[in-house]
Amino acid sequence: xxxxxxxxxxxxxxxxxxxxxxxxxxxxxxxxxxxxxxxxxxxxxxxxxxxxxxxxxxxxxxxxxxxxxxxxxxxxxxxxxxxxxxxxxxxxxxxxxxxxxxxxxxxxxxxxxxxxxxxxxxxxxxxxxxxxxxxxxxxxx
Numbered sequence: 001x002x003x004x005x006x007x008x009x010x011x012x013x014x015x016x017x018x019x020x021x022x023x024x025x026x027x028x029x030x031x032x033x034x035x036x037x038x039x040x041x042x043x044x045x046x047x048x049x050x051x052x053x054x055x056x057x058x059x060x061x062x063x064x065x066x067x068x069x070x071x072x073x074x075x076x077x078x079x080x081x082x083x084x085x086x087x088x089x090x091x092x093x094x095x096x097x098x099x100x101x102x103x104x105x106x107x108x109x110x111x112x113x114x115x116x117x118x119x120x121x122x123x124x125x126x127x128x129x130x131x132x133x134x135x136x137x138x139x140x141x
Contacts, residue, residue, distance in 0.1 A: 004028045005057050007049045010037060010068045010085045042089055044097045047061045054102050062097045062106040066125055073124050076116025087124060091131040098135025
């Protein structure tokens with residue numbers, strides 16, 4: 001089974017094992033590492049990711065893993081790491097995906113408030129949900 005429309009954005013170096021990377025490649029998952037996003041720019045990366053994810057399908061579903069954000073803003077997760085997405089990058093993606101006419105939903109996973117006594121991770125997650133709602137609302141105008 002191929003995953004031609006599955007796009008992973010913001011993967012950090014060494015965040016996954018070689019076997020997982022090989023599995024994704026073998027199944028057609030398109031990976032845009034964080035370094036490529038930063039080299040190409042946010043707008044170009046969003047455009048590429050949405051074009052790939054929506055090609056030949058009726059609907060788009062967005063899954064946001066809070067682990068993909070930098071640990072400075074999302075330490076309350078199972079695998080925090082340095083060098084992740086900034087809030088601006090993540091919220092830009094979420095808003096753009098939600099604005100797409102094929103987008104039908106979103107989930108946000110890996111938030112573990114008990115691992116973040118500051119509450120920053122939960123607040124960041126809530127703001128990403130708000131960015132999604134804003135993107136959906138933008139389609140109405």
